[in-house]
Amino acid sequence: MCYSEGSLQALLDGQVTRDEKRRMEEHLQTCQACRETLKRLQEAQEFASGTLGAYLDAGEDNTAGEPAKDAAWGRVSARLSLDDSPLEQRDAWWMEVMRVFKRSRALTAAAATVMALAIALSFGPVRATASRFLSIFRVSRFETVNVSPADLNRVEQALRDGSGSVDVGNLGKLEVHSNGRSGMISVEQAKQAVDFQVRLPSAGPNGYELQGVSSQAGGTVSLTLDVNKANQALKSIGATTMLPADLDGQTFSVRMPVVIDAQYGSASSTSDAIHFLQARSPELDVPGNSTPNAVKDAVLSLPFVPDSVKKQVASIGDWQHTFLVPNIQGSTQEVTVDGSQGVYMTAPAQLQGQMPDVKNALVWEKNGVVYAIMGTFGLNTGLAMANSMK
Amino acid sequence: MRPRTDPETFKAAFDRDYPFICRLVQGIVGDFPAAEDVAQEAFVRLYRDPPSDMSNVRGWLATVAVNLALNHLRSERARTRREGEADGRSRGTVFAAEGASGSAEDEFAKREGDSITRSALAALPERERLTLLMRAGGMSYKEIAQSLKVKDTSIGTLLARARQAFRSEYTRLREGDDGVL
Numbered sequence: 001m002c003y004s005e006g007s008l009q010a011l012l013d014g015q016v017t018r019d020e021k022r023r024m025e026e027h028l029q030t031c032q033a034c035r036e037t038l039k040r041l042q043e044a045q046e047f048a049s050g051t052l053g054a055y056l057d058a059g060e061d062n063t064a065g066e067p068a069k070d071a072a073w074g075r076v077s078a079r080l081s082l083d084d085s086p087l088e089q090r091d092a093w094w095m096e097v098m099r100v101f102k103r104s105r106a107l108t109a110a111a112a113t114v115m116a117l118a119i120a121l122s123f124g125p126v127r128a129t130a131s132r133f134l135s136i137f138r139v140s141r142f143e144t145v146n147v148s149p150a151d152l153n154r155v156e157q158a159l160r161d162g163s164g165s166v167d168v169g170n171l172g173k174l175e176v177h178s179n180g181r182s183g184m185i186s187v188e189q190a191k192q193a194v195d196f197q198v199r200l201p202s203a204g205p206n207g208y209e210l211q212g213v214s215s216q217a218g219g220t221v222s223l224t225l226d227v228n229k230a231n232q233a234l235k236s237i238g239a240t241t242m243l244p245a246d247l248d249g250q251t252f253s254v255r256m257p258v259v260i261d262a263q264y265g266s267a268s269s270t271s272d273a274i275h276f277l278q279a280r281s282p283e284l285d286v287p288g289n290s291t292p293n294a295v296k297d298a299v300l301s302l303p304f305v306p307d308s309v310k311k312q313v314a315s316i317g318d319w320q321h322t323f324l325v326p327n328i329q330g331s332t333q334e335v336t337v338d339g340s341q342g343v344y345m346t347a348p349a350q351l352q353g354q355m356p357d358v359k360n361a362l363v364w365e366k367n368g369v370v371y372a373i374m375g376t377f378g379l380n381t382g383l384a385m386a387n388s389m390k
Numbered sequence: 391m392r393p394r395t396d397p398e399t400f401k402a403a404f405d406r407d408y409p410f411i412c413r414l415v416q417g418i419v420g421d422f423p424a425a426e427d428v429a430q431e432a433f434v435r436l437y438r439d440p441p442s443d444m445s446n447v448r449g450w451l452a453t454v455a456v457n458l459a460l461n462h463l464r465s466e467r468a469r470t471r472r473e474g475e476a477d478g479r480s481r482g483t484v485f486a487a488e489g490a491s492g493s494a495e496d497e498f499a500k501r502e503g504d505s506i507t508r509s510a511l512a513a514l515p516e517r518e519r520l521t522l523l524m525r526a527g528g529m530s531y532k533e534i535a536q537s538l539k540v541k542d543t544s545i546g547t548l549l550a551r552a553r554q555a556f557r558s559e560y561t562r563l564r565e566g567d568d569g570v571l
Contacts, residue, residue, distance in 0.1 A: 004547065005546070005550040005551075006545075006546030006547030006548075006550055007546055009546035009550035010531065010545070013525070015531040015545075041550055041554075043557075044557045045553050047553070047556075047560075048526075048553040048556045048557060051503075051507060051560060052507065052526045052556075055413065055504055055507040056410050056526060058409075058413075058504065068426075069408055072408060072426055072429070073404060073408075075430055076404065076433050076437075080434060
């Protein structure tokens with residue numbers, strides 16, 4: 001009986017047992033046809049291995065030569081420098097979040113809705129004395145909330161099932177006003193554009209220089225709530241506690257500040273730029289009375305909000321001044337930076353290629369100004385850059 | 391703390407094997423930036439969770455990188471399907487285009503050879519291309535079978551077909567080029 005091409009190929013590749021090899025060699029001695037097949041396979045193999053081997057080994061000489069390898073080494077070592085910190089399991093929460101958000105386009109509208117509610121939720125038990133006035137939300141603290149990928153999957157599933165009817169526009173009347181202008185400006189203009197002192201780093205990665213400064217216009221986004229519509233939307237994503245009727249016609253507004261963005265990079269490459277952002281905190285105005293608690297109760301009643309998250313959220317005392325940062329599998333850590341408390345977030349190298357905006361970030365607040373450094377850098381480098389800002 | 395790869399060994403492995411792994415992965419995922427991301431992830435894993443046997447680091451990296459690349463490819467395809475894009479181009483087609491656009495200022499002949507290699511690989515049916523690349527990356531039949539979720543016994547057949555097809559495609563492309571020039 002003759003052997004198949006596949007078996008003869010396995011013989012050539014040394015992927016058969018000793019017994020099989022002996023039997024095959026015996027057969028080959030007497031079989032002209034199999035010898036010819038073997039010869040043909042061997043020639044093709046030598047050609048393919050030689051050509052492919054040379055091609056794969058020549059990697060350093062192609063268009064992605066030594067400079068690309070250096071940049072790659074920089075990225076890999078930046079990721080590994082995180083390993084020196086006590087947090088072990090660090091499998092990229094950005095990855096999970098982006099995966100969830102990429103999965104469904106309809107989700108975006110639902111996500112925006114939930115985000116809006118989540119912001120409202122984040123200043124739940126506002127002091128009773130303030131209830132007759134507008135409560136103003138200012139960021140002065142950052143806290144992380146642990147979320148697992150399984151939690152995210154549940155949220156995603158729930159939102160996808162109900163997302164057809166959910167849209168920010170369905171919640172009421174949305175108005176947007178902007179002020180300031182966006183675009184490239186000089187350092188001097190940047191200093192004029194904001195009411196705080198603009199600070200720039202004096203230490204950065206080797207060869208990095210200031211490439212330019214830009215400003216992003218600020219503005220106000222107001223949502224005047226239509227309670228009937230909002231409750232329908234809530235119902236469609238599984239909520240059991242509805243918003244009270246007296247919220248109808250109340251206006252929530254977010255004031256977005258002018259943001260100054262100083263971009264640093266090396267002269268040869270713009271792909272690894274590091275951005276230094278600074279701005280006054282966004283401010284959120286909510287109508288008085290029982291609003292925050294009512295919104296909080298409605299959101300917490302959503303069946304897919306994981307219990308562990310509810311508990312963590314409930315344990316945060318200073319609602320009005322705390323910005324919640326999701327922490328998935330320990331990829332976000334609280335750090336002391338620039339003499340204040342802040343948060344360091346890591347992104348996987350995989351995403352950095354696909355989505356240029358998703359990078360590592362160090363975020364903190366000091367003297368009423370929110371700072372963020374975004375780019376590809378390890379924690380120690382980030383802290384050094386932050387501490388050098390003047 | 392788990393044992394980590396000694397930093398010097400790690401740097402040496404990176405210098406030696408990073409370009410190789412990038413090209414190997416590019417053969418699977420298509421575009422070079424995605425290949426770099428996958429290759430970097432493989433090195434991060436080498437550092438954090440090294441194999442107990444460090445005698446064949448390249449083979450270990452190739453196996454890890456190929457599996458990451460296959461996952462990447464599967465999730466990309468699943469995403470494309472979900473988004474309902476009518477345009478059903480496979481990554482293999484992108485790969486061919488990438489290969490053809492490589493610049494060639496010096497070492498023209500060698501680069502031309504690279505470009506023919508890329509085009510010949512891209513012309514193979516996907517399963518054959520993957521098998522060929524994995525074997526070139528030093529993976530055993532068993533490892534290849536596990537990665538591709540096929541039987542061990544079908545690898546020989548796939549490889550035999552892939553190598554013969556690669557050879558005839560490469561020859562055809564080279565002669566085609568000579569005819570034009």
